[in-house]
Amino acid sequence: MLKKLIILVIIGVLGVTGYFVAPKDTLTHNTNYANTKLIRFHVIANSDSPQDQLLKLKVKEQIIKEMAEELEGATTIHESRGIITKNLENIRETAVKELKRNKVEHQVRVSLDKHQFPTRRYGDIVLAAGTYEALRVEIGEGKGQNWWCVMFPPLCFIDVKSGLIDEDTKSQLKEVLTEEEYELVMSDVGENQLPLQLRSKIWDWLKASKNQIFEWAKL
Known part of the structure; x- marks a missing residue:
C-alpha cells in the first residue's frame, strides 16, 4: 500500500x-x-555606471527623435528595413553628437542584424525570447545594461509609462x-x-x- x-x-x-x-x-x-515581422531597437550602454546609463537614455531619445519622421510613412517591415539601412551612418553620427554634447568620446557601433533577446514586456505587450532582427547601437565597451523597444511596428514612438499600448499601435500590430x-x-x-x-x-x-x-x- x-x-x-x-x-x-x-x-x-x-x-x-x-x-x-x-x-x-x-x-x-x-x-x-520574430525573424520576419518585427524590428527591435537595442541600445547598449558603455557600463552600468549612473553616468553611462543616463547617456544611453539620452542617445536613444535622440535616435528616436531623428528616426520618427523617417519611419512615419513606412507601412511594411521591408520599407522600415530599407529606411534604417540607409540611415545607419546618420544614426551613428546622431549618437556620437549626443555623447559629445555630454563631453564623452566613446566610439559607437551601429548595425542592423539578428540578435537573441530574452522574454520582455513593453507596456501590455509581451515578446517571447528568441532571435529578432534589431537595430543595435553599442556605446563604448557595450558592457552595460541595455534599453530596447520595437522599431517596426513603431512601439518606440509611444509613451508606455502607463503600462498600456494605444489602440492605433495595436491596430498596426494586427496588420503585421x-x-x-x-x-x-x-x-x-x-x-x-x-x-x-x-x-x-x-x-x-x-x-x-x-x-x-x-x-x-x-x-
Whole structure:
C-alpha cells in the first residue's frame, strides 16, 4: 500500500511539474514570426555606471527623435528595413553628437542584424525570447545594461509609462501579425513568470528514474 501511495505521489509530481514547464515549449513554438515581422531597437550602454546609463537614455531619445519622421510613412517591415539601412551612418553620427554634447568620446557601433533577446514586456505587450532582427547601437565597451523597444511596428514612438499600448499601435500590430501571433504578444505572460519556462531539475530526475522506481514498486 505504501509503495502504491509513493507511486501515485510521483505521478502527481510529474504531472504538476510538467504542467509548469509547458509554457516554455509554447513560447518557443510561437516565436517563428520574430525573424520576419518585427524590428527591435537595442541600445547598449558603455557600463552600468549612473553616468553611462543616463547617456544611453539620452542617445536613444535622440535616435528616436531623428528616426520618427523617417519611419512615419513606412507601412511594411521591408520599407522600415530599407529606411534604417540607409540611415545607419546618420544614426551613428546622431549618437556620437549626443555623447559629445555630454563631453564623452566613446566610439559607437551601429548595425542592423539578428540578435537573441530574452522574454520582455513593453507596456501590455509581451515578446517571447528568441532571435529578432534589431537595430543595435553599442556605446563604448557595450558592457552595460541595455534599453530596447520595437522599431517596426513603431512601439518606440509611444509613451508606455502607463503600462498600456494605444489602440492605433495595436491596430498596426494586427496588420503585421496573424491572429494567433497577436494573441500571443498581448497575453499575460510577463517577465515575472519566466521561471515557469525553466526546466525543473526534479522533472528531469524523475523522468530519468521512473523505470527504476516502477521496478522497485513491483518488489
